[in-house]
Amino acid sequence: MSRQATxxxxxxxxxxxxxxxxxxxxxxxxxxxxxxxxxxxxxELDRVQFGRADQNGWxxxxxxxxxxxxxxxxxxxxxxxxxxxxxxxxxxVVEDLKSKxxxxxxxxxxxxxxxxxxxxxxxxxxxxxxxxxxPLLSPESLDAESxxxxxxxxxxxxxxxxxxxxxxxxxxxxxxxxxVALRGKTGTGKEVLARAVHALSGRSGPxxxxxxxxxxxxxxxxxxxxxxxxxxxxxxxxxxGLVRTAHGGTLFxxxxxxxxxxxxxxxxxxxxxxxxxxxxxxTPMPVDVRVISATHRDLAMMVAREQFRDDLRARISGFEFxxxxxxxxxxxxxxxxxxxxxxxxxxxxxxxxLHHEAARALFxxxxxxxxxxxxxxxxxxxxxxxxxxxxxxxxxxxxxxxxLGSRVVSSYLPAGDAQRKVQLEAxxxxxxxxxxxxxxxxxxxxxxxxxxxxxxxIDPRDFKG
Numbered sequence: 001m002s003r004q005a006t007x008x009x010x011x012x013x014x015x016x017x018x019x020x021x022x023x024x025x026x027x028x029x030x031x032x033x034x035x036x037x038x039x040x041x042x043x044e045l046d047r048v049q050f051g052r053a054d055q056n057g058w059x060x061x062x063x064x065x066x067x068x069x070x071x072x073x074x075x076x077x078x079x080x081x082x083x084x085x086x087x088x089x090x091x092x093v094v095e096d097l098k099s100k101x102x103x104x105x106x107x108x109x110x111x112x113x114x115x116x117x118x119x120x121x122x123x124x125x126x127x128x129x130x131x132x133x134x135p136l137l138s139p140e141s142l143d144a145e146s147x148x149x150x151x152x153x154x155x156x157x158x159x160x161x162x163x164x165x166x167x168x169x170x171x172x173x174x175x176x177x178x179x180v181a182l183r184g185k186t187g188t189g190k191e192v193l194a195r196a197v198h199a200l201s202g203r204s205g206p207x208x209x210x211x212x213x214x215x216x217x218x219x220x221x222x223x224x225x226x227x228x229x230x231x232x233x234x235x236x237x238x239x240x241g242l243v244r245t246a247h248g249g250t251l252f253x254x255x256x257x258x259x260x261x262x263x264x265x266x267x268x269x270x271x272x273x274x275x276x277x278x279x280x281x282x283t284p285m286p287v288d289v290r291v292i293s294a295t296h297r298d299l300a301m302m303v304a305r306e307q308f309r310d311d312l313r314a315r316i317s318g319f320e321f322x323x324x325x326x327x328x329x330x331x332x333x334x335x336x337x338x339x340x341x342x343x344x345x346x347x348x349x350x351x352x353x354l355h356h357e358a359a360r361a362l363f364x365x366x367x368x369x370x371x372x373x374x375x376x377x378x379x380x381x382x383x384x385x386x387x388x389x390x391x392x393x394x395x396x397x398x399x400x401x402x403x404l405g406s407r408v409v410s411s412y413l414p415a416g417d418a419q420r421k422v423q424l425e426a427x428x429x430x431x432x433x434x435x436x437x438x439x440x441x442x443x444x445x446x447x448x449x450x451x452x453x454x455x456x457x458i459d460p461r462d463f464k465g
Contacts, residue, residue: 019135022134024128025331026128028126029125030354030355030356030358031125037332040142041143042069042085046066046067046068047067048071048086050073051081051082052072052082054074056073058071060143079098081097083097083099091115094112094121096110096112103121105120106364107120111456115132122356127333129330141161156196159331179292181318181319182194182293182294183321183323185370186296187370191209194254195252197250201250203250204249205288208246210252210253211254212259213259215263220260221263221266223241224270225241225243225279226238238278239278243276251289256295257295257299268312299317300313336374341382348387351387353389355392358391361395362374381395420452425458425463431463433461433463435449
């Protein structure tokens with residue numbers, strides 16, 4: 001199959017392409033973690049078909065009035081005709097084409113179900129993520145594979161179009177003196193990104209990180225701007241301070257929103273005048289620093305509440321970059337897993353595999369501490385796995401005990417099936433979830449009832465008691 005994106009015959013790429021389209025991401029194959037991820041925009045398509053192939057690939061083609069995307073998967077657990085995703089009205093529906101190993105949606109075996117944003121589709125040992133709205137930036141970006149990880153931007157390789165554009169802009173800004181303001185929750189990679197900007201800047205001085213929230217109120221100016229010996233009790237020697245230590249390099253103001261109000265005017269003066277007067281000193285000293293700030297707080301709201309200076313906010317707000325939560329970029333889990341296992345496992349990473357139940361747990365977990373938490377989880381799991389397979393039992397309890405089916409799968413059923421589903425649920429309630437009793441009431445074999453339960457995603461245990 002071709003790896004190149006081709007529009008269906010006669011299909012014109014118009015200005016409407018700037019809007020968002022449903023997109024399917026092939027995230028990872030648990031047996032081959034080194035395999036690239038892929039993105040497929042479902043632009044001008046009616047159906048996507050999945051089947052086993054000698055190598056991963058895809059082909060866009062027209063069959064009569066039907067516009068198809070065929071995705072081949074080099075996965076021995078996938079059947080020749082395994083599954084399909086079809087456009088139905090304004091939505092998309094996934095269905096099992098009588099595959100040998102079945103189709104899972106958010107961890108649940110299904111026969112046919114309507115897709116929602118963020119759904120995780122499991123075919124054999126290959127995991128996909130469906131997004132209902134993703135921008136289409138150009139006709140060339142209909143289908144794309146991820147490239148090798150960027151070691152200067154670890155944890156930020158992505159197949160998300162908007163995030164990729166932001167990263168490309170950041171690379172252009174990095175060699176300049178433009179201030180950079182990073183926003184994102186704990187663990188999203190703010191300091192990692194700040195260090196990457198410093199590495200790309202070409203500045204010869206050091207990278208100096210300042211945790212603004214950890215500076216003691218009575219020592220903020222001394223820590224930032226330095227002091228002269230004897231300028232206060234305990235000042236037994238001259239100190240450069242963090243700002244002058246970063247001379248010629250990058251000053252990273254982490255959690256700048258936590259900077260004590262009393263220190264904000266002094267920092268503003270330093271940034272405006274590019275010179276520092278140490279505590280107890282009288283002569284300003286020139287300083288050349290590139291400033292990168294980071295915070296999880298809403299500085300605009302803090303300014304409105306008079307908790308942060310508006311002029312300081314303006315001074316540090318040059319190029320703004322917001323890092324998404326990991327829960328919002330599960331389509332990047334494969335890319336991140338590859339980069340992080342290479343970092344924490346070194347040469348062993350090439351031999352590591354991921355058990356499909358462990359992978360399922362990683363997709364279903366919400367990652368409240370973001371990429372940092374994923375890195376720690378994989379670091380421990382790779383140690384426990386040695387040179388073999390990362391099992392579910394190698395994951396922390398909070399991750400491995402994530403409940404399957406965090407979203408209730410809404411089945412898309414023809415009218416007859418919908419009526420049968422209602423009848424089944426009513427009989428299960430009446431008979432307390434007893435499958436044999438339901439089979440007798442319907443005059444059907446117990447095996448037939450079990451097939452219907454699997455098809456309609458009904459768990460009889462929900463009706464017991």
